[in-house]
Every structure is written in C-alpha cells, then in structure tokens.
Amino acid sequence: MTQPNSDNKQLSSHDPQLASTVLMVRPASFGFNPETALSNAYQKAPDFTDGAYANQKALQEFDGYVAALRARGIEVIVIQDSKEPVKPDAVFPNNWFCTLPYGQVIVFPMLAENRREEKRDEILEQIKEQYQVLDVEDWSEYEAENFFLEGTGSMIFDHPNKTVYACLSDRTHKPLLETFARAHGYRPVYFVATDGNGKAIYHTNVMMHIGATYAVICLESIKNQAERIRIAQELTSGGHEIIDITLEQVQAFAGNMLQVQNSEGTPYTLMSETAYDCLTAEQKRILGIHSSPLPVAIPTIESIGGGSARCMIAEIFLAKK
Numbered sequence: 001m002t003q004p005n006s007d008n009k010q011l012s013s014h015d016p017q018l019a020s021t022v023l024m025v026r027p028a029s030f031g032f033n034p035e036t037a038l039s040n041a042y043q044k045a046p047d048f049t050d051g052a053y054a055n056q057k058a059l060q061e062f063d064g065y066v067a068a069l070r071a072r073g074i075e076v077i078v079i080q081d082s083k084e085p086v087k088p089d090a091v092f093p094n095n096w097f098c099t100l101p102y103g104q105v106i107v108f109p110m111l112a113e114n115r116r117e118e119k120r121d122e123i124l125e126q127i128k129e130q131y132q133v134l135d136v137e138d139w140s141e142y143e144a145e146n147f148f149l150e151g152t153g154s155m156i157f158d159h160p161n162k163t164v165y166a167c168l169s170d171r172t173h174k175p176l177l178e179t180f181a182r183a184h185g186y187r188p189v190y191f192v193a194t195d196g197n198g199k200a201i202y203h204t205n206v207m208m209h210i211g212a213t214y215a216v217i218c219l220e221s222i223k224n225q226a227e228r229i230r231i232a233q234e235l236t237s238g239g240h241e242i243i244d245i246t247l248e249q250v251q252a253f254a255g256n257m258l259q260v261q262n263s264e265g266t267p268y269t270l271m272s273e274t275a276y277d278c279l280t281a282e283q284k285r286i287l288g289i290h291s292s293p294l295p296v297a298i299p300t301i302e303s304i305g306g307g308s309a310r311c312m313i314a315e316i317f318l319a320k321k
Contacts, residue, residue, distance in 0.1 A: 018261040019315035021075040028081035030058035057300040073262030101317040103134030109142040131318035153203035167193040193221040211259035215240040252278035253308035
C-alpha cells in the first residue's frame with residue numbers, strides 16, 4: 001500500500017485504492033422512489049408534490065458537485081440521464097455498475113425493478129470507447145433468482161489488500177458476494193449491521209468507507225461483539241486507521257464518503273455538508289491527516305433519494321485508450 005509522504009496528504013498518482021476519474025449521471029427525473037423506500041430507511045418523501053421542482057433542485061446540487069470536483073483537478077465524466085423511461089434514482093450509478101483496476105466493468109443485479117432501467121448500454125459503450133475494457137460482465141441474470149448485489153453500495157473494496165467488505169441485507173446476498181469475490185480474486189469479509197431501530201442497514205456504504213490509509217465505520221451498528229472486533233482487526237491489519245462513527249452520524253450520511261485523487265495524486269474525501277457538519281473535531285482532525293475533506297451541498301438528493309455523496313460516484317479505474 002502506498003504510504004503518505006511527510007505532509008501526510010500526497011499519495012502516489014497511481015494509488016490503486018483511489019480513482020482519479022469518476023462518472024456521474026445528471027438526473028432527468030429525480031424524485032422519491034417508493035419501491036426502494038421499502039428497504040431504505042434514509043429516504044424521506046418530500047412535502048411538495050411537484051416532481052419538476054425536485055429534479056430542478058437535484059440538478060443544481062449535482063452541477064455544484066461536479067464543479068467542486070473539477071475545480072480540484074478530478075476528472076468527471078457527466079452522462080445525461082435519458083428522460084424515458086423515468087428513473088428517479090439514476091443519479092446513483094454506483095449501484096448498477098462498477099469498474100475494477102484490472103480492466104473489468106461489472107453490471108450488477110438489483111432488487112428494485114424500476115432501478116434496473118438505469119442499466120443503459122450507451123453508458124457502457126461510452127466507457128468502452130474511451131477506456132481499455134478487457135471484459136464487461138453482466139450479473140443481471142441473478143435478478144430472476146432473487147439474488148442481489150448492488151455494486152459499491154453493497155461492497156466496499158480494499159483493492160491493495162484484495163479484500164471486499166459487505167454487510168448482508170435484502171440487497172446484498174452472501175452466496176452472490178462469495179461468488180463475485182472468488183471470481184475476481186478478492187477475499188469477502190461479511191457481517192450484519194443494523195440501524196438504531198434494529199433494521200438491517202440496506203447498503204454497506206451507508207455505514208462504512210475505506211480510504212487508502214484510513215477507514216470510516218460505524219462499529220456500534222455491528223451488534224455481534226465478536227464480529228465487531230473481527231472487522232476492526234481486519235481494517236487495522238490492512239493498514240487503515242479507524243474513524244469510528246455513531247449510528248446518529250450514520251443517519252447524517254457520515255459513512256457515505258469516498259476518497260479519490262486528482263491528476264497530481266492529491267487525495268480528497270468526498271462527503272455531503274450534512275456528513276461533514278456532524279463529525280466531531282477529533283474525527284475531522286484524524287481525517288485531515290489522511291486526506292483533504294471535500295464537503296458538497298446535496299440536501300435534496302440526500303433527503304428524497306436516501307443516498308449521499310458516495311452513491312453519486314462511479315469510480316473509473318480503467319486505463320485510457
């Protein structure tokens with residue numbers, strides 16, 4: 001694993017954990033999705049009924065996010081969502097596909113039927129036109145068998161250590177996780193995590209984030225003490241300083257972070273302003289040793305969509321043509 005230099009914030013420009021290019025989908029019909037709300041406790045139905053207003057607010061937040069990334073030298077591929085069919089969660093592309101640092105693009109099986117519409121061939125074709133893609137794997141056939149694994153929502157990758165972490169839920173099934181990990185040479189580390197009401201946390205990236213040299217995790221969400229200790233030991237032995245967050249902070253999306261790097265190798269940790277504001281001074285201090293925080297204002301997307309800064313990003317680990 002690449003270690004920070006003396007200023008603690010400059011990583012190798014080729015750090016395998018951090019992407020320097022990301023893909024984002026600009027929404028055309030953002031809104032509350034009642035189908036996903038069945039398993040996502042973080043969605044809130046809006047007080048207003050004007051769908052166009054919700055999308056307008058989401059567009060403003062999306063464009064501000066993209067501008068913040070580009071201003072810091074992070075390359076952003078922006079894909080415009082198609083108007084038909086209506087896809088209220090298209091702004092969260094990380095759930096339906098991911099790229100791996102070895103030339104693969106993987107399309108994932110998703111629980112919500114109306115989210116399956118987000119899998120657009122033209123997005124995959126654009127990636128293949130610009131990047132060296134060895135293989136596109138489509139695991140969507142498992143949807144017919146009711147097995148689901150929702151990309152980097154379900155799985156948190158530690159690429160240098162070839163480990164993948166996952167909390168099991170209706171959207172993250174153990175047999176499929178194990179099959180996927182084995183197929184790509186990763187070691188699966190799975191556990192059960194619940195929110196303050198005892199409900200299974202629907203996506204791992206709500207309560208956990210792994211950077212190059214640190215990890216953010218809500219250990220109290222892992223109720224089994226032996227599991228909790230095991231996960232903490234896994235992270236520490238993998239070279240990560242743990243920033244432990246509370247269930248209350250999870251509710252404010254503090255687990256939904258992503259570390260990326262710009263073209264010069266400077267690392268930034270992406271998060272919402274909601275998430276950053278809920279961190280303690282000590283948590284901010286530790287995070288700042290490893291990375292530069294980059295909070296963005298996305299309150300509408302967070303509230304109505306139930307996803308935050310990390311969910312909006314699909315990392316591109318592929319080499320350019």
